[in-house]
Amino acid sequence: MSSWGKMIRMSVFGESHGKAIGVVLDGLPAGKKLDMEEIFLQMARRAPGKDPTATPRLEKDFPEVLSGLLDDTTTGAPLCAVIQNTNTRSGDYGNILSCPRPGHADFAGFIRYNGYNDIRGGGHFSGRLTAPIVFAGAVCRQILAEKGIRIAAHIASVGHVQDERFDPVNIPDELMQRLSHSSFSLIDPAKKSAMRELVEDCRMHLDSVGGTVECAVTGLPAGAGNPMFDGVENVIASIVFGIPAVKGIEFGAGFAASAMRGSENNDAFYYDGDTVRTRTNHHGGILGGITTGMPVIFRTAIKPTPSIGRPQETVNLTTRQSEALSVKGRHDPCIVPRAVPVVEAAAAVAVANVLAETNML
Amino acid sequence: MSSWGKMIRMSVFGESHGKAIGVVLDGLPAGKKLDMEEIFLQMARRAPGKDPTATPRLEKDFPEVLSGLLDDTTTGAPLCAVIQNTNTRSGDYGNILSCPRPGHADFAGFIRYNGYNDIRGGGHFSGRLTAPIVFAGAVCRQILAEKGIRIAAHIASVGHVQDERFDPVNIPDELMQRLSHSSFSLIDPAKKSAMRELVEDCRMHLDSVGGTVECAVTGLPAGAGNPMFDGVENVIASIVFGIPAVKGIEFGAGFAASAMRGSENNDAFYYDGDTVRTRTNHHGGILGGITTGMPVIFRTAIKPTPSIGRPQETVNLTTRQSEALSVKGRHDPCIVPRAVPVVEAAAAVAVANVLAETNML
Amino acid sequence: MSSWGKMIRMSVFGESHGKAIGVVLDGLPAGKKLDMEEIFLQMARRAPGKDPTATPRLEKDFPEVLSGLLDDTTTGAPLCAVIQNTNTRSGDYGNILSCPRPGHADFAGFIRYNGYNDIRGGGHFSGRLTAPIVFAGAVCRQILAEKGIRIAAHIASVGHVQDERFDPVNIPDELMQRLSHSSFSLIDPAKKSAMRELVEDCRMHLDSVGGTVECAVTGLPAGAGNPMFDGVENVIASIVFGIPAVKGIEFGAGFAASAMRGSENNDAFYYDGDTVRTRTNHHGGILGGITTGMPVIFRTAIKPTPSIGRPQETVNLTTRQSEALSVKGRHDPCIVPRAVPVVEAAAAVAVANVLAETNML
């Protein structure tokens, strides 16, 4: 289903070329004053057209709140926000009904829905459906910010070009603030030109490229989360894989830990004043599914945009013949910069839910 | 919580040194004849003491089925299996109350449960709790086998020593059969000696080492799963992170896809007789959260066993002083071989649930 | 929360005097052609102003479908429908902030939401929120109708004036058809005048009156539902108590069974051709939570509309003094006729979910 969460529930709806997309966010605490400008700003970070690396297609992506807010303050009732679909050129997608695009959900969706799903623009599988997630996350992160919890992500890599990584034991608030308000989030801004060059190269070659996003949550208290299947890792992973193009997630040292020795990977505890902290943070702020009070850090793998202009081999489901397909339309050669606010938003919703499950929200 | 699943629900209970551990498995179809020997065999793969790399502690781990089976056939009612705890030496763990072990859930659990959780042997966070998961998975995989669905995993790496990878488009049944019945599962058995050497080296140095497990699910029909948050990746990840020591998961090309170009990562469709297949399988059998009919392939990162004999820095929560801790007791220097059947089992429960959600079980 | 269901999930949002109300319906099978006229007709049955017994307030209640439908056919993606709020006179409700209306959720909601809930017109607790439920039910009942499953309810009583009851073993399709398309559903239409007289008497005395609604589901196959907490009774009750003013539910003989002897209440089985049926239907089509193939029959108690013009005793939450309150505005002296399509709708959603959980949808 397209709904998620136990105590904070997010129900996403819409298709890329339908009337509208949107989200219902239920279980929010009442009486939280929201900064609507900040929400629009977060949505603008995800919106296309902000950056030369992104598609020139203009979307207004302006969310209209139908319920759950009174004087910009949460009422405790489900908050529904709707974003109208405009400026969509359905004609660009004319041949995808019979010929599934490689790397897209066209074929899987066709089988799953017996051919009845709306395939225009990817329908419900479209990356456009991340806009409501950003809205929901923008709401949740404001509620979390009241408790000193901050969430920020950055472009950890585009292709082989890498940004620096978070210092996992010391992430300043200013960095969190800067990253979470940037439209091309980098710890080391000097990496921007190399990344853009690579993206431009892909665009020139009618190709695309993937990347990774690293996300940090700071200010989390120790003791949040539940064991086994309701652990913080389970909860974050279960929402993050809802972002199209995500193919992997790792927490703390992640896959690198698999090549370490225990003496290297274990994080030593010490007292920093009255607070127990760890000297390193290979555990990514989570042990046994439960927060330790150290920053929660995870990385996600974003595959290259599947829509590319180059001819690709596919099948015609009607004629049962092979066919060459060139995906037309305007597409981002690299969606990683725009994935950053989406990953942050998903993390925000996940963390709000974890805290609500542990009576901490 | 320690319960998981919408249509197939698995509730795990128990603490390492309590009376017993076990599982309730609800939502199973009725009338499925189970091969109990095969179930015990799967549990034996996980049980310690089978292999020189594993702890010499003997556990019987013999599951007693309390309900849900009649003449070894599922009744449709919840199936409960209990495994008694025996041969535990609580004395070995005398000092962990005050001094949380680095890399363990001791500290996080202490905060979460206000010091009331059972810490002996890790309590509910113990790796021993994976035994009920293996039981549940052994039940589910038999039901899946009836539909031609097979699940097998192997030790993809221990430290830097790597096994071969699955050929993602062609995984023979014989390989699946061999791997899923091995106690040290390797595609290339010749890698065993190098891995064992490494593990022995860790043992000699009172250290431990991590690794990765690669898992394949073959025979899955296309069209299983749901979009966004109920996708096959979400569902598998949400259960796999319930296995202690798992710190990462990737599907198909996973993190490697983040460095690829779209033209490289996209998998071309073709007709193999009447069946649509892809020439490569970077998507790991899942697009848009839904199966394509290609093998589902994922890898998990297993961190090194946190229990090591070397002295480590930790804190004394009572005196608030730093302290050196040497974890006593018998511990696997490498749990990766024993993690293999657990990952398979988790995948089996996840896949059974996915199929049940899509009316395919 | 305001979302319901495991396999068919309904998320209701909105406040009486907010911008809009609506519903997201997830988990629907794809490819179901919907008769939109029939949906509007069902919504018209619930809409006020259709009948002299109802409030003269005009609502258009016209649902706009934002997603999940293409050419009036379900796509399998979440279906969202929105109903704009118009023609509301907020001024009518000016005094309820400080003085909770007896019989309303004002006080409970004030405590629950720390005074931040939207109280205008009852906010999220308003009976107006049943309009989205009717929409969702109208969708589900069309899908059920394809399988020969029909749902109809009638006004079983208004005050002490009673309609006939369903013959529980023999409910003709024509009766089901007639009741489910009537705006004042009665098995015996001759009861209408007595009921209306009673309602008019209440209106004259600035009072209101309650009643009961009896609902039948015919054509259900035997074997649907799950034991214990997922039984058909549990599932129906859990949704029906979501209808404001419902204070009780009983299945089959219900409370009357509590005064019977076993020999009287037990329903004898017999073969009707190849079909096992029962000679009586005190069990209301459900035994052990599972359908028997006999009609599912339940009755709900609807309390009198709490909004009455008579002065009532309440408290002023600001001054902490007692106060006399006369609820102004236009209110139905009897909502039972309009509750009929809502109960049918809730039953339709519940039954669709039960069937989906049992692989029968």
Place this chain on the structure above:
Amino acid sequence: MSSWGKMIRMSVFGESHGKAIGVVLDGLPAGKKLDMEEIFLQMARRAPGKDPTATPRLEKDFPEVLSGLLDDTTTGAPLCAVIQNTNTRSGDYGNILSCPRPGHADFAGFIRYNGYNDIRGGGHFSGRLTAPIVFAGAVCRQILAEKGIRIAAHIASVGHVQDERFDPVNIPDELMQRLSHSSFSLIDPAKKSAMRELVEDCRMHLDSVGGTVECAVTGLPAGAGNPMFDGVENVIASIVFGIPAVKGIEFGAGFAASAMRGSENNDAFYYDGDTVRTRTNHHGGILGGITTGMPVIFRTAIKPTPSIGRPQETVNLTTRQSEALSVKGRHDPCIVPRAVPVVEAAAAVAVANVLAETNML
């Protein structure tokens, strides 16, 4: 499924004549010291053989706690309790395979599970499965008692013989204490002889009789619960219909409210010192799904025990002929007295879950 609850989850397992029955209770707060004697006492209230009206079959029903408790104190991990099945005479039920017993789940279960369910003694549908519910409720009520919340029920009627009702605005603690520790709970103990006489009359005539149970929850704070489908009524109903033989539930004035006028049914608010209370309690402590701080009161209808010695008409599913069936074995002619602690227990689990959902546990 046989598992229930969002924040407090109860998973019941077992079949009447299998090895054992039991329950896993997850989500409990850690550090709650349990009085095990009090738990056994509650289970003894439900156990048969305590009273002349009950079956002479002796069950030990002694729960063994496998996990979740250390020194009788909750650890926060899932609490599993198992009750061995002993003293069952399977021979008594030899003919029910082919001939479903009227009023039992035999036929519905046979269809649902394709004949694979364990039918001995009713299998998973047996009333014996209420023993684990009583255990779970006994745990929850102790945790609630710490907050001054008390739960008690009484035999409101057996056949036409009625007990007094709770005074809905004034229920003394001593009454709650007495009722919740009685094996034949009556507000007016003088009604016991008439009830027993009626039950004896049924036994003499190889028949049975139903009744009603009225349950009160006192000491609940205002503001607990959620709107629409997570209201207190929904939550209580969804668990109470999991008790075999329950065919109806009503809150506050319930069905009687349907015959009232608004001016009569509405409950006037007033200040009792600093506390807002209502002068009457027709709303049963719940408005809009949320508690008002007044006692929560509900009544359930219990149908007559379907197992009766008299010959009844049924079918032989093998021969497809009608057959006369006399249910052999020892059966309670009236299970209402034993249903009292079960209803209390279900209410306790429901209330604990409601409070946990509202951050009040």
